Amino acid sequence: MQDRFARRRPRTAAARPRTGAAVLAAACLLGTAALTGCDSGAGSTTKGAAAQPSARPGPVWDREPGSVAAVGDSITRGFDACSVLADCPEVSWATGTDGEVRSLAVRLLGDVKAASRSWNHARTGARMAQLPEQMGLAAQEKPDLVTVMIGANDACRDSARYMTPVADFRSSFEASMRQLRAGAPKAQVYVSSVPDLKRLWSTGRDNALGKQIWKLGICPSMLGDADDLGPAATARRAEVRERVVAYNGVLRDVCAKDRLCRYDGGAVFDYPFTGRQLSQWDWFHPGRDGQARLAEIAYRNVTAARPPA
Template sequence: MPERSSCRRARRYAVTLTAVVAAGAAVLTGCTSDGGEAARDASATRSPAPAPAPAWDVRPASIAAVGDSITRGFDACSVLADCPEVSWATGTDGAVRSLAVRLLGASKAASHSWNHAVSGARMAQLPEQMAQAAKERPELITVMIGANDACRDSVRLMTPVEDFRASFEASVRQLRAAAPKTQIYVSSVPDLKRLWSTGRENPLGKQIWKLGICRSMLADADDMGSAAVARREAVRARVMAYNDVLREVCARDERCRYDGGAVFDYRFTGKQLSEWDWFHPGRNGQARLAEIAYRNVTAAGPPA
């Protein structure tokens, strides 16, 4: 009998303890008879975390351009002369409708864009151009350079790929030190072999080529011997390697966007080339470059 009485007391103690624990748990968790609405009300009063600002602004308010003769509009208006007013990046010509005009409007483009490109420039000169452009504190810098690194008097003199890479990396560091939030739009180097293939159809253009334009690709334009073919293929391969560098370096910077090879892939025709040298883009070609740039700059994401 004493043992059964002791068991009954133990069972009553366990039931009581369970009830106390359950009540305490209800208080601690804020449970109510309506199924936890008090907890939901408290959660609803908390402000949601703000969404992070996008790294790429599709509507920059100012633009600076760096690069070479293409961005200077060389041979687009007259023979062997710059014509920056038709530049695909910052020009004011109504027929071209440059990237600056498309983004900023014609009136604002004149006062909020700057062209620091230099005809004949190679990648080794880009850090200096980048430093000059950074002084303007632009929201976007366009880069189109590299053709002159491949356009040399001979294949042997083309800029080595690693030197090209080192200069481009230095250019990005130069900009980031002075303007850490400026966006960079990088155009691929055009396919020089395709320009040769198109331009050689024009006898006048080939006469201009003999003055020394891009001899590594354009010399002996009608020579289809094995040595000439190999030379042109070597130039094209080097351009493709340069574009790989542009893509790889740009990919490491969240505010840099490469065109995905769009300019290299563009199939220029005689209508897009200069009527004087049949190699540089004319007005029509500059307009096509502006279209490509605008499409990529304003896209929700970088080209695939």
């Protein structure tokens, strides 16, 4: 909203009628001085005094968006939640239709509208470098809200040395936000933190079946040699965790620069997933129960009067 300043006619040779001066004085007495630039002298202004613009109001966060588009990686696709090594988008925390999960879209829109007013553009295996393309697709839907959960695959590489550099991660996320704003300038954005991969390793490594699936190539930088507790393996896992923490710092900082973006405050990273909430096939990705927990976190943060601290 633009600030409004009083416009005053320059004095002419003809004297202003007293009735005009009286009206102006009365307006000041009625409390309109702040809007018209009146001072204590009727019909005059204080020399050198400049009208002060009012503070620009911030955007109002819509706690009841009418449509949802999701971008991200395998978690948002419900990977390994229904069957081994397969997507199951119907249980997605963001846009799924499963009655047990009650996705964010279902909680916000209801079952019927969620089916027609939500879109899932996430892709299993996606890294931050692929997010600008997904954001472009999401922008075409003109959604009220876009959910973002990505970054785990940037840390889950064949080796820790191949993890996405933090600077590149930042550059790609900034490009993603620009891509969204180019097509959907009014869309709100909810950004989830990257889960704590080390906690997931710690929780799942006691499951023999899960560790066999891990050997197929799931997050080798963290899950490789799952039973090795030696110094090198411990240092590797700590390095991966530190990179995830850095990624979350980027998500927080870039989101804070956008007036319609809300970061989860690290809620997903801090969530203590248990075996009950993990996939019964790989013991790493969220299962149905874990997807439901993610939906709860998102709904709580999206509908909160204030963003997470």
